[in-house]
Amino acid sequence: MSDFSPPLFEQLCCPLDGLPLLFEAPSWRCPSGHCFDTASQGYINLLPVQNKRSRDPGDSKEMVAARRRYLESGVYEPIAAGVWRALMDGLEGEAPYACLDAGCGEGYYPRYLRQQDQQGQLALIGLDISKWAVMAAARSSPDIRWLVGSNAHLPVPDGALDAVLCLFGFAVPDEFLRALKPGGIWVQVETGPDHLLELRRIIYSSLKVDKSQEQTVAAGFCLEHSERIRFDVSLHTQEQIADLLLMTPHMFRASMPGLERVRQLTSLDLQVDVQIKVLRRL
Ligand SMILES: C[S@@+](CC[C@H](N)C(=O)[O-])C[C@H]1O[C@@H](n2cnc3c(N)ncnc32)[C@H](O)[C@@H]1O
Ligand SMILES: [Zn+2]
Numbered sequence: 001m002s003d004f005s006p007p008l009f010e011q012l013c014c015p016l017d018g019l020p021l022l023f024e025a026p027s028w029r030c031p032s033g034h035c036f037d038t039a040s041q042g043y044i045n046l047l048p049v050q051n052k053r054s055r056d057p058g059d060s061k062e063m064v065a066a067r068r069r070y071l072e073s074g075v076y077e078p079i080a081a082g083v084w085r086a087l088m089d090g091l092e093g094e095a096p097y098a099c100l101d102a103g104c105g106e107g108y109y110p111r112y113l114r115q116q117d118q119q120g121q122l123a124l125i126g127l128d129i130s131k132w133a134v135m136a137a138a139r140s141s142p143d144i145r146w147l148v149g150s151n152a153h154l155p156v157p158d159g160a161l162d163a164v165l166c167l168f169g170f171a172v173p174d175e176f177l178r179a180l181k182p183g184g185i186w187v188q189v190e191t192g193p194d195h196l197l198e199l200r201r202i203i204y205s206s207l208k209v210d211k212s213q214e215q216t217v218a219a220g221f222c223l224e225h226s227e228r229i230r231f232d233v234s235l236h237t238q239e240q241i242a243d244l245l246l247m248t249p250h251m252f253r254a255s256m257p258g259l260e261r262v263r264q265l266t267s268l269d270l271q272v273d274v275q276i277k278v279l280r281r282l
Contacts, residue, residue: 006120007096009145013155015046020157043138043146046155047129058130064106066246068136071108073240075233075272079167080112082229082276083187087113087122087163090185090224090278095121097162102151102176103169104128107137110144127154154179163187173218180281186221192228192273196248199270203250203258221279228275235268 012021014030021028021036028036028044038044047057059067070076091097101110104126114124125145128134138146149155151172154164156179164176167189176186200207217223235241245251245262254262 006114006117006143007123008143009098009100009123009125009156011098011157011160012044012046012147013157015048015149015153015155021155039135039138041135041138042142043134043148045131045148047131047148047150056131058128059105059133060130061132063246064130064132064136066243067108067133068106070240070243070247071106075235076108077112078229078231079189079272079274079276080109082227082274083109083165083167083189084113084116086187086225086227086276086278087165087185090187090280091162092183093162095119096123097121098123098125098156098160099163099165100125100127100154100156100161100179101165101167102127102154102171103166104137104146105130105133105169107133107141107144107146109165109167110137111141114141114144125156127151151175159184165189173221177218177220177281182281184281185224186279186281188277188279190275190277192230192275194230194271194273196244197271197273198268199244199248199262200250202261202265203254217279220282222282223277224280225278226275228273230271230273233270233272235270236266238263238266241265241268 014021014034016034017032019030021030026038036044036046099122104110107126110124110126126137127147127149129150131148134146134148151170152175154175158178159181161179161184163185165187
């Protein structure tokens with residue numbers, strides 16, 4: 001249990017015109033009269049129809065459920081612990097720190113940070129374009145601000161955030177730059193070259209070189225810290241292997257025979273290989 005109740009982030013902006021949103025129960029309103037309701041699960045949908053590329057963008061309900069089961073088993077806890085360390089080492093100035101997880105999925109990492117944050121220093125915001133993901137996230141953690149929205153248009157004022165997290169997601173460096181305070185940090189987690197190598201060897205007949213390792217730092221940021229986290233996991237059921245597959249892009253890239261080979265597996269030993277980068281806004 002926390003010693004203090006954690007702060008809830010209130011500085012939201014209208015996704016249609018960028019004006020500040022004020023809470024008039026049960027809705028959030030901007031001075032132009034745009035109105036956004038708080039859903040019964042506790043999240044706010046700030047994704048206007050015109051910013052949607054499809055009717056139901058982002059991860060599907062099935063993908064969200066698979067990610068929840070997989071992550072709740074605790075297999076990626078070393079990654080969550082690395083993100084917590086990166087945040088605590090990188091945050092500067094006075095608490096509370098506004099920290100937004102851009103593409104938060106079903107919310108495993110914000111939930112983990114909430115549990116670690118015994119002193120209530122973090123005003124956590126979880127944002128995802130998938131309403132299924134945010135719905136699942138909001139049900140389990142009311143003390144985090146949950147938003148349906150896009151990383152391309154974060155519904156916060158310029159310079160409002162102390163930290164942006166982007167974990168295995170779609171980074172939008174210019175938008176992260178806008179939303180961060182000068183001196184704020186962007187924590188980026190990416191897959192390394194050996195990530196899930198054993199799974200990829202079963203799926204594909206030949207493996208492509210992973211281009212994600214090219215080191216370029218986005219304009220307006222400096223790379224302050226980089227840490228590679230490697231560990232092994234053993235999956236012992238077909239269900240857990242199927243859940244992992246549904247969380248990865250391989251589910252959609254792989255051929256039918258490749259997917260079938262994975263479906264036949266009853267156990268799988270895997271390497272996890274990720275890079276945590278901390279980029280500071282100049
Ligand atoms: C690979 S998942 C990672 C989820 C979470 N960070 C985790 O590691 O558990 C990528 C997430 O990004 C979301 N997403 C995709 N495009 C997005 C966008 N433009 N803005 C916000 N979220 C997006 C998807 O719905 C999905 O939940
Ligand atoms: Zn408005």
